[in-house]
Amino acid sequence: MSPSEATSRSATTAAKPPDFLDPSFWLRPRDERAAVFERLRALPHPEFVPPRLPWGPMANGYYAVVKHADIAEVSRRPQDFSSEGATSILPPEMDEFYGSMINMDNPEHSRLRRIVARSFGRGMAPKFEAMSRQVARRIVDELIERGPGDFIRPAAEMPIAVLSTMMGIPGEDYEFLFERTNTIMGGVDPELAATPEETAAAVLGALRDLGNYIGRLREDRLAHPTGDVITKLVQVQEDGEQLTHQELVSFFILLVNAGMETTRNAIAQALALLTAHPDQRQLLQSDFEAHAKNAVEEILRVGTPINWMRRTATGDCEMNGHRFRKGDEIFLFYWSANHDEKVFEDPYRFDITRDPNPQLSFGAVGPHFCLGAHLARIEIVAMLRELLTSLPDIRVDGEPVRLASSFIEGFKEFRCAF
Structure with a gap:
């Protein structure tokens, strides 16, 4: 059933928008999700979603911004749409761990980003590429030695190993990072935590563990500086700037969650898409270097590892004909924008030759475009190159089990065969 058919079939239920911050919406079949977003993109203005929860942006409801053009417009106007709390819909006791630059406006944002x-x-791209190739080779060699089975861990170890090598984190701590990021990003899944209270306690505990961990690394690098990234971040820069302890904690939490979780899920999405579309897989394998760049952009478009970011209207303003009032909460739904029929011809087709491909998985043009986008692309290319060279027949084995999360397109069970 196509998304349009699903729209017609469920016209009576589609009139009232679902809560897009409810993880159950993202576990629906993809054609049902697509049908809902198709209906919203056809509306002249962003749809208002009534309040559902008693705290944060949900207390008064929010506007669902779903069109590619609208998300681009909001993203390039930080003076009208604040990024404070961009990634958080959690209770306020967790705010101290989410004070990173992704949740800030200028001038604080520009200072930290600088x-x-x-x-x-x-400028670090050549070093990242060499490191990523080496890590991918080791991971795939170990996968071959273990044999078919779990693919989540090999996909996750790619960004964990690259970022950890850059930061001087030893290999014996990879499991610690893997477990804590799983808890934070997947905490709302009912199979991982039975009650909201258990969820909050588990996530808060994982955040504190990561904060304490980077705090110990900070003290060690101040006393015994090395050439790694952590040393560079805690040292006073040439212009006198330096990350405070709290800024380092928040940035580290952002880095290990955004940098590790999203890249690992993009790698898993890549294998799923190439398994489901053997013609595109064959094309990629026929000349990997010629098609790799476009293939990664299409994987990121169709897979869309991050579903949304939050913005708040700083004052009364207009955006593409719609009036917002000061304090209005706005959610930018990238999955919808990446399937916008006004931008992408036949948007539900997976096509690694699609060009141009202005996908928004790293955000739109503006001050908050993902700083690590180039690193994520390098890691995905390196992993795909090694997988398709050393295991040319690797494929998904069975149906992957998706994570119950509104924020990320993740998996909690994903098996491969070769």
Whole structure:
């Protein structure tokens, strides 16, 4: 059934928008999800979603921004749409751990981004690429030795190992990072935590563990500096700037969750898509270097690892003909924008030759475009190159089990065969 057919079939239920922050919506069949977003994109203005929960942006409801053009417009106007709390819909006791630059406006945002960019900017790309190739080779060799089975851990270890190597984190701590990021990003899944209270306690505990961990690394690097990224971040820069302890904690939590979780899920999505579309897989394998760049963009578009970001209207303003009032909460739904029929011809087709491909999985043009986008692309390319070279017949085995989350397109069970 096509999304349009699903729209017609469920016209009576589609009139009232679902709560897009409810994880159960994202576990629906993809054609049902697509039908809901198709209906919303056809509306002249963003749909208002009534309040559901008693705290944060849900207390008064929010506007669902679903069109590619609207998300691009909001993203390029930080003076009208604040990024404070961009990634958080959690209770206020967790705010101290989410004070990273992704949840800030200027001038604080530009200051932190400037400090961090020295260690993660595009100038580091050659070093990232060499490191990613080496890590991918080791991971795939170990996968071959273990044999078919779990694919989540190999996909997760790619970003964990690259980022940890950059930060001087030893290999014996990879499991610690893997477990804590799983808890934070997947805490609302009912199979992982039975009650909201258990969820909050588990997530808060994992956040504190990561905060304490980076705090110990900070003290060690201040006393015994090395050439790794953590040392660079805690040292006073040439212009006198330096990350405070709290800024480092928040950035580290952002880095290990956004950098590790999203890349691992993009790698898993890649294998799922190439398994489901053997013609595209064959095309990619016929000349990997010629098609890899476009293939990654299409994987990111169709897979969309991050579903949304939050913005708040700083004052009364207009956006593409719609009036917002000061304090209005706005959610930018990237999955919908990445399937916008006004931008992408035949948007539900997986096509690794699609060009141009202005996918918004790293955000739209603006101050909050993902600083690590180039690193994520390098890691995905390196992993796919090694997988398709060393295991040319690797494929998904069975049906992957999706994570119950509104924020990320993740998996909690994903098996491979070769």
